[in-house]
Amino acid sequence: MILSKNDFLKARDFILTNARMIERRLFEFHFANGDMNGVFHAVYAYRNPDGGFGHGMEPDTASPESQPLFSIMALETLDEVGCLTKEIILKDFMPYFESITTEKGGVPWMFKPKSDYPCEGHFKTVKEWAALSTTAPLLGFLEKYDIDIPWMKKAEEFVWSEFERIKDTHVFCYLCVPRWLTFLRYTKSQDEAKKTINDLRNWISNNGTIYEDKTDEGWGLYGKPHSLNYAPSSESILYSLFSKKTIESDIEELINRQKEDGRWGTWYGISEGTKLEWAGIQTLWVLKVLKNYGRIEK
Incomplete structure (x- = not known):
């Protein structure tokens, strides 16, 4: 069909x-021979002076405040159209991510809004601790673009420990799993990655996901x-x-x-x-x- x-x-x-x-610019890129620069500028319209991305990059909030998740979404979109570079990651993204990294070495999923802008209820109850689904893809992009910085060591330790901790409890989230796979595809620890991918396959197959x-x-x-x-x-x-x-x-x-x-x-x-x-x-x-x-x- x-x-x-x-x-x-x-x-x-x-x-x-x-x-x-x-x-609209992504549609143009994928279906009408559009230029990636149009996507680049559309993404950067969501960027804040602190280097994070906000302004409802996910439409569940109208707040301009920077959110880690939105900043990951920006990275993903730039990578999707081929205009992400090592220089952009280091200059425009890592200062923000490093500034919000927790003591565990990971990046939070979201922050509770400090403003009273309209938003979905889950923003107001979010746990602000480090999350696998933001830290893993960020590490994946650092590996993909051949970046090696001190921040990565503790972050990777956190990611592997989180895989072990959460196991199959979040595989139903098809927004999270691809972000885990970004890390698993590009990490240098491929023996561990293959085992984790096999675990994911089994969990998705066997638990009614x-x-x-x-x-x-x-x-x-x-x-x-x-x-x-x-x-x-x-x-x-x-x-x-x-x-x-x-x-x-x-x-x-x-x-x-x-x-x-x-x-x-x-x-x-x-x-x-x-x-x-x-x-x-x-x-x-x-x-x-x-x-x-x-x-x-x-």
Whole structure:
């Protein structure tokens, strides 16, 4: 099954008329031969004087305050389009990350807002301790771009200890697992990495992580992942975890879930505007997955 040209154009038009500038520039990059510089400038619009990224880079908050997670998202986006460099990481990112590193050597996931800007409730109750899902990808990018700085030693010790501590308790989070894999792909400790990847495969396979109920409107959203959340392309580390039949079935279901206005929706959003922003993020994600699998009509 493929997404028809007409339905692709409907998705394009939804993004261009409803999504944020960053999704519009990413769409242009991936589907219209866009320049990576447009993405670079869209990302840096979220940057603060302290070097961190804020301003609702994830639309669950309207606060301008810097958040570690948003700064990781900025790194991921720059890497996605090929404009991340060793110099950018060291100059524009590491001073912020080093300034918020905890005594354990890791970077927190998020901070509680100091402002009264609108935000989802989970921002107000967040635990501000060091987290695997921010520290691991940061280390992964440092390794990928051949960076060796003293900060990395204690951070890596923290990451391995966190893998051992949390085990399978968070594998349901398809936003976190790819960030762990960024580290596991690039770390020099490949023997340990291969063991951890094998553990991840077993945990995802054996504890009911994959959500089977395709009649549920929440299928594929947070807490209810499908195969494509873990294997968004055939090049994904976890791709071989799933049968061809499962991948095909999930692609078909994903295509069928497109709305009449071209979007793929979510339940996320603190306002009507941010609901559209989340839909823009989700729609772009689906289009990238379908492109990866060659499922968009030429």
